[in-house]
Amino acid sequence: MDAGFPRGVKLGVDVGMARVGVAACDPDGMLATPLKTLRRDEKKGSDLRALASLVTERDAVQVFVGLPRSLGGGDTESTRMARAYAEALVAELRTAGSAATVRLVDERLTTVSAHRSLREAGLDGRKHRQVVDQVAAAEILQQALDMQKSLHRDVGIPVYDGMRPHDGR
Template sequence: MGLARVGVAACDPDGMLATPLKTLRRDEKKGSDLRALAFLAAERDAVQVFVGLPRSLGGGDTESTRMARAYAEALAVELRTAGSGAAVRLIDERLTTVSAHRALREAGLDGRRHRQVVDQVAAADILQQALDMQKSLQRDVGIPVDDGLRPHDGR
């Protein structure tokens, strides 16, 4: 999730492989990006939605970290409002955009095309990281986000 764009990725029903899906334009005033994400989650019967948490290299919070938390909370509310039971979880995304840019350069994409897909590729990296960690640890990973609309179970 950036200031201008939101990368979206999805995985197969077995939670094995993350793939880039689309890039949404951020719409802070009307929230159309949040509604689009809620629609995509419902359409795909999502169980969890991961939002990247951009911490500093030292692991601390930044203004971007605070924006990501606020975005995740707004998304959790939008999902509940839309009737989705998908849980929203924050997952550390340090260096995923850097990694996505590198992979796209190595694939030979030019700068303009780069910008169109880098957020999707970063989203797929974040999702794959979460899927791999969950599979390895045999539990949910990331920080649960409370939507403020129902009791939070702490998982």
């Protein structure tokens, strides 16, 4: 542990109804970069297996899943979906033999911000869908990394595999 949070590769995840954006950072946690977009597969869970594979391949120590709250800070259907996804991811990681921790972090407006960044970069609006989830995941991850460094501690709500409930914040 370094400064109250683990050192190593970390992933950021932006969960949507149709796609899951994934981002990663370097082992020093300096810079989050877009990595991949997975097609969401609620029935077969292939996206969860692919995500768990990315965690193990990169030897990641943490995964930050974006928690989309309402602007007022309340829960929405998307909030509940992200919590359930994070819990399923913990179970999948344990099955894959990974000890990586999963934490939920507030992600209000990251997708809006990602679209703005892509527009400013000159990317055609029709092509946004291909990468916007990855860019949103990178923003989620970068926010978590920056908060860890400024607060000198871990951030977000820890997610457990059903044995211990999350704190509901």
